[in-house]
Amino acid sequence: MQLEFTQSPEPARRYLKLWYFCQCIVTLIILSAALAVWFYNDMPFYGTYIFIGLVLIDILYYIIHPMLLYRYYYYRVTDSYIEIQKNWWFKRNEVIQIERIQYVRRKTGPLMRRFQLNRLTFYTAGHELVLPLLYDDTITEIESFCLAQLKGGDSDV
CATH class of the missing domain: 1.10.287 (Helix Hairpins)
Incomplete structure (x- = not known):
């Protein structure tokens, strides 16, 4: 992606x-x-x-x-994984494979809606990954991409 x-x-x-x-x-x-x-x-x-x-x-x-x-909170969505990078004092990367995602939660509130922003959280069996604030259409695009990847993936997890 x-x-x-x-x-x-x-x-x-x-x-x-x-x-x-x-x-x-x-x-x-x-x-x-x-x-x-x-x-x-x-x-x-x-x-x-x-x-x-x-x-x-x-x-x-x-x-x-x-x-x-x-300033120091970045994300990347590729074909096989989602990665969050936090680079302020200590560099920290969080990576999850798209195949491991169990469910996705979108969070928005009145103030977020005013700015047309959402927060997307991916949940796996023992981990959660929170994307930074993004536009509604970007969140929808990432959600649909991940769901399409999950439908086409193996279900042996």
């Missing part, structure tokens, strides 16, 4: 930034509520520094993580 590793489309980066921004807001609300409870119960003041540290770590995580997910 394709020989080179492919990255998620550009709307995936915008989706990831928006999704992680929403998660950051929720986490900051929870930390603010915890800080209010801390002060309400007249706990020592050094807890404020702990909460400030947690907020800074939280903000850095939610800014950096979506950029890393978009």
Whole structure:
């Protein structure tokens, strides 16, 4: 099907930034509520520094993580296998043969639908492989290709 590793489309980066921004807001609300409870119960003041540290770590995580997910997460679908490559700190490749796939799950949500994105997960007997965010038509093409390969393959697995 394709020989080179492919990255998620550009709307995936915008989706990831928006999704992680929403998660950051929720986490900051929870930390603010915890800080209010801390002060309400007249706990020592050094807890404020702990909460400030947690907020800074939280903000850095939610800014950096979506950029890393978009930039260093590639996939490739060939005639016989599907491969995921994650190359940020440690290089990691995950490969499954198409013949070993037991079922496929497509995941989408309201925010993903707004950007016309889906996430495809392949399941085997003891492993699962999650593709990065892709367009609806690309996901449909990969699903139909894998199902066509499975229909034509051996069933001795």
